[in-house]
Amino acid sequence: MWQRILAVLAARNREFYRDSAGLTWNLLMPVMMIIAFAFIFSGEPKALFKVGVIAPPATIDSAPAATSGFLATPHIDFIPVADDSDAVASAVTKVQRHQLDLLLDIRDGPAYWVNPDSANGDLVERLLLGAYARQDRAEPDGSPQRRAAAGEALSYADWVLPGVLAMNVMFSSLWGVGWVVVRYRKNGVLRRLKATPLRPIEFLSAQVLSRLIVVLTTSTLVYLGASMILDFPMRGSYAALLLVYTAGALCMISLGLTVSARLRTEELADGLLNLMSWPMLLLSGVWFSMEGTSTAAQAMSTLMPLTHLVDAARDIMIDGAGVLDILPQLGLLLGLAALLLVVAARFFRWE
Amino acid sequence: MTSVSALIEARSLEKRYPGVKAVDGLSFEVLPGQCFGLLGPNGAGKTTTLEILEGIQTPTAGEVLFRGRPLDLAFRQSIGIQFQATSLQDFQTVDESLRMFASLYARTADRDELIRLCNLAEILKRDTRKLSGGQRQRLLLAIALVNDPDLVFLDEPTTGLDPQARRNFWSLIKTVRARGKTVLLTTHYMEEAEQLCDEIVIVDRGRVIARGQPQALVHEHFPAAIVRLPAAAWPENESLPDYAERRDTVIELYADAVPPVLEYLERIGAGLTALRIDTPSLEDLFLKLTGHSLRA
Numbered sequence: 001m002w003q004r005i006l007a008v009l010a011a012r013n014r015e016f017y018r019d020s021a022g023l024t025w026n027l028l029m030p031v032m033m034i035i036a037f038a039f040i041f042s043g044e045p046k047a048l049f050k051v052g053v054i055a056p057p058a059t060i061d062s063a064p065a066a067t068s069g070f071l072a073t074p075h076i077d078f079i080p081v082a083d084d085s086d087a088v089a090s091a092v093t094k095v096q097r098h099q100l101d102l103l104l105d106i107r108d109g110p111a112y113w114v115n116p117d118s119a120n121g122d123l124v125e126r127l128l129l130g131a132y133a134r135q136d137r138a139e140p141d142g143s144p145q146r147r148a149a150a151g152e153a154l155s156y157a158d159w160v161l162p163g164v165l166a167m168n169v170m171f172s173s174l175w176g177v178g179w180v181v182v183r184y185r186k187n188g189v190l191r192r193l194k195a196t197p198l199r200p201i202e203f204l205s206a207q208v209l210s211r212l213i214v215v216l217t218t219s220t221l222v223y224l225g226a227s228m229i230l231d232f233p234m235r236g237s238y239a240a241l242l243l244v245y246t247a248g249a250l251c252m253i254s255l256g257l258t259v260s261a262r263l264r265t266e267e268l269a270d271g272l273l274n275l276m277s278w279p280m281l282l283l284s285g286v287w288f289s290m291e292g293t294s295t296a297a298q299a300m301s302t303l304m305p306l307t308h309l310v311d312a313a314r315d316i317m318i319d320g321a322g323v324l325d326i327l328p329q330l331g332l333l334l335g336l337a338a339l340l341l342v343v344a345a346r347f348f349r350w351e
Numbered sequence: 352m353t354s355v356s357a358l359i360e361a362r363s364l365e366k367r368y369p370g371v372k373a374v375d376g377l378s379f380e381v382l383p384g385q386c387f388g389l390l391g392p393n394g395a396g397k398t399t400t401l402e403i404l405e406g407i408q409t410p411t412a413g414e415v416l417f418r419g420r421p422l423d424l425a426f427r428q429s430i431g432i433q434f435q436a437t438s439l440q441d442f443q444t445v446d447e448s449l450r451m452f453a454s455l456y457a458r459t460a461d462r463d464e465l466i467r468l469c470n471l472a473e474i475l476k477r478d479t480r481k482l483s484g485g486q487r488q489r490l491l492l493a494i495a496l497v498n499d500p501d502l503v504f505l506d507e508p509t510t511g512l513d514p515q516a517r518r519n520f521w522s523l524i525k526t527v528r529a530r531g532k533t534v535l536l537t538t539h540y541m542e543e544a545e546q547l548c549d550e551i552v553i554v555d556r557g558r559v560i561a562r563g564q565p566q567a568l569v570h571e572h573f574p575a576a577i578v579r580l581p582a583a584a585w586p587e588n589e590s591l592p593d594y595a596e597r598r599d600t601v602i603e604l605y606a607d608a609v610p611p612v613l614e615y616l617e618r619i620g621a622g623l624t625a626l627r628i629d630t631p632s633l634e635d636l637f638l639k640l641t642g643h644s645l646r647a
Contacts, residue, residue, distance in 0.1 A: 007454030011440050011447065018442035187438035192494075194407060195432040196455040197424065 004198050008206035012180075016214060026172065026218055033164060035229065049076040049124050050291075052091045052103040056083050067106050070131035076124065079291055083107065095121070096151025097318070099159070099289065102128065103149070110144035117150060154318065158232045162313035163286035168222060169215055169245055170280065170306055173252030174259070174273045176211045181260040182269040185351060194350035201345045208253050208341070215249040216242070235320030244316060244326055247333035248309035254340035255305070261347040280306040308332050357416070358383045358502060358533050359404060364413035366399050366557075373399045374410070375557035381502075381550075386524070386534040388548035388565075390541070390633075392641050396557040397537040398435060398506055404535065405432055405504050417502075428457055431495035433488075435506040439479045445490050446475040449497060456498035468526060469493040485516030492523065496532075503527065505536035509543060521546050541634035551633075555641045565633050572639060573631035574607040584622030598638070605631075 017023055053071070071078060081091045081103065094100040095113045101120040103113040112128060114121040125146075132143050184190045193203060226232065234241075255276065263269045283290070283297055284306035290298055301307045312329035315321035323330070357380035366374040374396045381387040391397045402408040404415055406422045417426050439448050449471075453459045466472055469489045474482065482490060488508060495503055505524070509517040517540075524547055528534055538544055544551050545565050553561040553568075561568055582600050591597065592615070595604040606612045609628055616623060629635075 004455050007451045011443060011451045014447065015440050015442045184440075188434070188436060189438050189440055191407070192432075192434060192437045192439070193455075195405060195427070195430075195434075196452065197427040197457070198455050 001199075001202060004202050005206045005209070008193075008198065008203055009210050012206060012210040013213070016210065026214065027221060029168075033168075049101050049120060050079060050099070051076050051124060052079050052081045052094070052100045054081045054083060054088055054091070054103065054105040054107060056107070066132040066134070067104075067110060069134070070104075070128050073127055073131070076127075092149050093151075093319075095149040097154040098151075099154065099291075104128070104144070111147060112144050113147045113149040115150060116148050154233070157230055158318070159314070160287065161226060161230065161232050162317050163284075163310045165219055165222060165245065166248060166284075166306060166309045166313055167281060167286050169219060169249050169309070170252050170277060172215050172218060173211060173249050174256040174277055176214060176256070177207050177253050178256035178260040178269050178273050179266060181207065181257065182263050182266050185260075185264060185349075186266065190350040200348040200350075204257055204341065204345055204348065207257065208250065211253050211256075212246065212249055215253075216246065219245055219249075232317070234317050236316030236322065240316050240321070240323045240326065241313065243323060244309065244312045244330060244333075247330050247337065248305070248313075250337040251305045251309070251333045251340070254337045254344060257344035258340045258347070261344050262349050280304045283307070284310050286310055305333055305336055356382060358385075358418065359535070360416045360419075361400070361404060362414050362416065364400065364403055364415070365411045366396070366403060366408065367411045372557055374403065376413070377552075377554065377557065377559055378413075379552050379559065379562065381533060381535055383501075383533055384528075384531055385550060386528055386536070386548050388544040388551035389535070389537040389554060390539065390544055390551050390637065391537075391554035392539065395554045395641075397554055399557075400554065401504055401506050401535070401537055405430065407432075428498060429500055430502045430504065431498060431500035432504045433491045433495040433506060433508055435510065437491055439490075441480065443479055444476050445471055445479060445482070448479055448490065449493060452494045452497045458499055460496055460499035465493050465496060469496075469523065483516075484512050485519065488512060488516070488520055489523070492520075492527075496527065500532065502533045502535065505534060507537055507539065509538070509540065517543070541632060541637055545633050553637060553640055560640050561636070569631050569633055569636050572636050574605045575630070576606055576609050577629045577631050577635065578604040578606065578609065578612050578616075579627045579629060580616070580621060580623070581625050584625060586620050589619045589621075 079100070081087050088103075088105075091100060091103050092113055095103050095115050095118075098115060098118050098120070101114075101118060102124040105111045105113075110132075112125070114125045116122075129143065181190075190203075227234075256273065259272050259276065260269055263272070279300070281287075283301045284304050285301065286306070290301050290307075293301075308329040312321075312326040312333075315326055315329075360380040361377055364374050364377040365372070377396075377400055379387075389397050389400060399408065403410045406415070406426055415422055417429070440451075443451070449462070449465070453462070466475065469492055471486075471489060471493055474486055474490075477486075479487070479490065492505075492508070495505070508524070509520050512520065521543065524534065524536075528547075534547070536543075536547065548565060550563065551561075551565055551568070552559045561572075563571070579601050582597060582602050585591075585602055591602065592604070594606065595602055597603075604612050604616075613623075616626070
């Protein structure tokens with residue numbers, strides 16, 4: 001069995017690296033994207049104010065006039081934060097990372113967290129205090145209590161990089177197997193293999209392994225390239241990062257195999273792969289945080305494997321999470337990968 | 352012929368596609384060591400039949416027995432297949448393709464001998480996409496033989512080859528047969544069937560319409576000679592005798608003895624300048640039985 005898998009794997013690898021145009025594209029595209037990011041995002045992050053608000057829904061309506069006055073400030077994105085200690089702690093971290101400009105707590109006496117190093121934080125703080133100062137004369141309920149939450153700013157490029165790597169993994173995995181399997185089916189390569197003792201699961205395993213090697217190699221190169229151009233944080237272990245991208249790639253490759261299990265035309269495969277990848281690209285928080293989006297969008301987001309890959313990668317790189325911290329995401333990605341691979345093998349048709 | 356000694360046997364095979372009956376109750380046996388030909392016009396169901404025997408397609412009804420047993424996974428180890436159109440993976444050399452396929456089997460033929468047999472030594476390092484038609488067919492045959500199979504399927508192996516390459520391929524097949532392999536081939540070249548096959552079935556519209564040894568079949572259906580002359584050479588008011596037939600622009604007269612025919616033609620004043628006397632061939636038989644014209 002392994003002999004057959006390795007034979008097909010070797011043939012596919014040769015096909016990949018000898019196709020110099022395709023190989024160049026696979027290596028060049030992510031590097032070009034990183035250069036583009038370094039160029040576009042080298043300045044300050046966009047000046048959109050984001051304020052977290054800790055409040056049970058009921059309290060917002062009955063909030064003191066000063067608070068509701070502030071909550072009505074235009075051009076500020078108010079993001080509700082759940083009233084539990086985990087959510088509050090993660091919101092405070094976001095203030096430290098400059099992802100939230102200010103965190104307002106109106107559960108009891110008003111209090112807020114602000115990052116003293118953040119220019120945006122300073123501006124929003126002034127707006128907040130201004131709103132309370134105006135109301136003070138009529139309604140002396142006291143100014144909100146200030147709490148500093150200092151921390152190193154996290155630039156957009158730092159934040160987006162784990163997502164870009166994940167996106168690259170997704171595209172390379174989905175098309176790298178989906179497209180190839182459909183082409184094999186169309187030009188008769190699969191028909192020839194069907195006449196041999198090769199079993200579908202062996203053929204599919206070889207495709208998974210071959211693409212996994214390609215994806216991990218290119219991702220490593222992209223990571224190294226990015227680290228030369230950008231100064232981004234890497235607080236966790238490389239082993240954990242490799243593990244999570246491996247799990248993500250396995251999941252995406254299996255998804256690509258499932259999509260292509262029976263398709264006969266590249267056009268249809270292309271359409272279906274686009275149909276899967278674009279929603280993931282938009283709703284997985286690769287480009288922007290899903291914070292403050294509709295509950296429907298967030299629910300969709302949690303259904304997407306890319307979301308969990310991006311989350312886990314960010315946890316490792318930005319928060320220094322260890323393997324144990326990302327076990328839920330790892331388990332989910334690997335479980336889904338196994339499930340999809342079984343489905344692909346069951347649905348697979350040589351012709 | 353009893354089914355016990357057959358290497359592979361088709362029993363009442365049927366294959367229906369929506370609106371079409373591609374194979375309509377085919378039965379035949381192939382004996383060990385035989386070269387068996389499946390002949391028929393385009394669209395007769397040859398390839399479908401072959402693919403059912405190969406286990407690539409499943410029949411709608413009927414069954415295939417290999418050594419008296421239904422096809423199983425082990426069957427794949429015992430056969431070699433050369434498809435009519437096979438695409439190999441891109442960016443592989445002849446050598447790599449051979450090795451890849453060899454790795455898929457438990458038993459393999461001796462590599463050097465295979466390379467010698469199929470005359471691949473000079474093109475071993477060549478990209479498979481850059482092979483000529485004849486080289487490509489030799490490689491595909493080598494791949495079909497890579498597991499030292501007992502039974503080799505060849506689906507129109509010489510279609511598209513020039514006459515030289517075709518003759519080379521025939522001698523290759525004869526060598527393969529000499530090593531005790533059983534060969535099952537489809538072709539629409541009658542000369543190929545005459546050269547290679549011990550036994551043939553002629554298939555049309557999914558049914559067997561004739562079966563036997565090529566020469567015996569021809570003798571069964573034709574007298575010793577066919578006299579041919581252009582239709583234009585036939586006298587205008589003379590009707591055709593019952594042993595004659597008109598095929599397009601040619602009139603054919605079938606006879607065991609030629610002199611009486613010539614006397615007759617002289618008597619009625621037919622033009623004899625373009626007259627030809629032929630021994631009936633498998634092609635004549637094929638045309639007679641299928642009524643289709645062959646694509647040469």
